[in-house]
Amino acid sequence: MTMRTNTYRSLLAAFYPSARLGLFALDPERAHHLSLKALQWLQDAPLAEFHSGTFAPGAPVDVMGLRFPNRLGLAAGLDKGAHCVDGLGAMGFGHVEVGTLTPRPQPGNPKPRLFRLKPAQAIINRMGFNNPGIQDAVFRLEKRAYPGILGVNLGKNFDTPNADAVSDYLSGMRAAYQVADYFAINLSSPNTKNLRDLQMVDHCRPLLGALLEQRDRLSQEHEHGVPIAIKIAPDLEDDHLRQLADLFVDMGMDAVIATNTTISRKGVNGMHHAGETGGLSGPPVRERATEVISLLHRHLDDRLPIIGVGGILSGADALEKREAGASLVQIYTGFVYRGATLVQEILEAIQ
Numbered sequence: 141m142t143m144r145t146n147t148y149r150s151l152l153a154a155f156y157p158s159a160r161l162g163l164f165a166l167d168p169e170r171a172h173h174l175s176l177k178a179l180q181w182l183q184d185a186p187l188a189e190f191h192s193g194t195f196a197p198g199a200p201v202d203v204m205g206l207r208f209p210n211r212l213g214l215a216a217g218l219d220k221g222a223h224c225v226d227g228l229g230a231m232g233f234g235h236v237e238v239g240t241l242t243p244r245p246q247p248g249n250p251k252p253r254l255f256r257l258k259p260a261q262a263i264i265n266r267m268g269f270n271n272p273g274i275q276d277a278v279f280r281l282e283k284r285a286y287p288g289i290l291g292v293n294l295g296k297n298f299d300t301p302n303a304d305a306v307s308d309y310l311s312g313m314r315a316a317y318q319v320a321d322y323f324a325i326n327l328s329s330p331n332t333k334n335l336r337d338l339q340m341v342d343h344c345r346p347l348l349g350a351l352l353e354q355r356d357r358l359s360q361e362h363e364h365g366v367p368i369a370i371k372i373a374p375d376l377e378d379d380h381l382r383q384l385a386d387l388f389v390d391m392g393m394d395a396v397i398a399t400n401t402t403i404s405r406k407g408v409n410g411m412h413h414a415g416e417t418g419g420l421s422g423p424p425v426r427e428r429a430t431e432v433i434s435l436l437h438r439h440l441d442d443r444l445p446i447i448g449v450g451g452i453l454s455g456a457d458a459l460e461k462r463e464a465g466a467s468l469v470q471i472y473t474g475f476v477y478r479g480a481t482l483v484q485e486i487l488e489a490i491q
């Protein structure tokens with residue numbers, strides 16, 4: 141770890157509590173936009189030297205045939221358009237997952253679509269895959285300096301019917317094959333109509349089959365294979381989870397990411413904004429996400445690695461996911477509430 145990176149991380153960690161006061165006074169989406177802009181400015185212009193050539197702290201670990209610099213990653217959705225991979229990566233993440241990206245750019249759902257539930261340190265979002273389109277992101281990713289692992293999370297456009305969804309995922313994979321270290325197939329966002337129906341085993345099987353077949357072709361063409369993980373919802377029944385786990389193993393998937401946001405409102409009922417439509421994240425999803433990881437771990441018996449995500453707001457929460465069977469963990473909502481301090485805390489807790 142270089143001295144420069146240490147300083148960068150320490151400054152961001154120290155600065156965030158006061159910055160958050162200002163940011164939390166703003167509309168959540170505006171605060172998100174401004175934070176990413178500031179980070180982009182830091183990474184692209186005057187301080188590029190400050191964090192260039194850095195690497196993540198911690199002990200490397202091999203998952204999906206890739207060497208991750210440490211066990212912590214940034215979950216999908218925060219940097220959907222891959223504008224800040226260098227700046228975010230320099231905070232110490234061993235992997236950064238960009239997206240969800242769709243083949244064509246799309247604006248997402250009408251605003252407001254992002255809500256803070258402060259007493260629960262939670263978020264409800266119904267963003268709807270607002271993103272600049274995969275090709276635009278790929279241009280930026282080709283120029284990244286971040287030396288950690290890059291995940292590219294793929295989705296379908298909102299107006300692509302489920303019957304044609306496979307062509308969107310295939311086209312995303314083709315477009316990003318050269319820049320991605322792994323792909324995450326998102327079948328679990330509650331904010332694209334009927335998307336989660338693709339998690340039905342009968343829908344999932346042909347879709348994954350087509351993706352794996354194309355991956356094998358691209359792997360020969362480019363002389364390297366890119367692993368494919370699949371991201372699932374916490375709201376599936378336990379039996380359904382077991383069936384999916386068997387399917388993923390049978391088909392030769394490389395990992396499962398558990399979990400996405402929940403449509404449940406357990407733990408936030410009666411709170412301001414709790415009635416908003418969308419996916420709930422943060423502490424209210426923690427317990428169910430951990431349960432899903434435990435169930436998958438028991439059922440899979442190490443046949444498939446699990447990437448654990450959902451409600452990690454402390455080092456202890458990350459450890460809980462590790463103990464439940466997650467090889468890697470990811471954060472989103474905790475990072476919004478706690479900033480770079482949480483990155484350091486988790487890395488110390490789970491190494």
Ligand SMILES: Cc1cc2nc3c(=O)[nH]c(=O)nc-3n(C[C@H](O)[C@H](O)[C@H](O)COP(=O)(O)O)c2cc1C
Nearest residue numbers: 215216217240265399400421422450451471472473
């Ligand atoms: C505002 C917001 C946007 C998100 N967008 C995406 C997305 O585009 N793709 C995706 O796979 N997950 C998305 N997620 C889900 C997160 O990656 C993560 O799975 C979920 O929030 C649970 O983790 P957390 O409790 O640490 O936030 C989003 C979450 C939030 C809060």
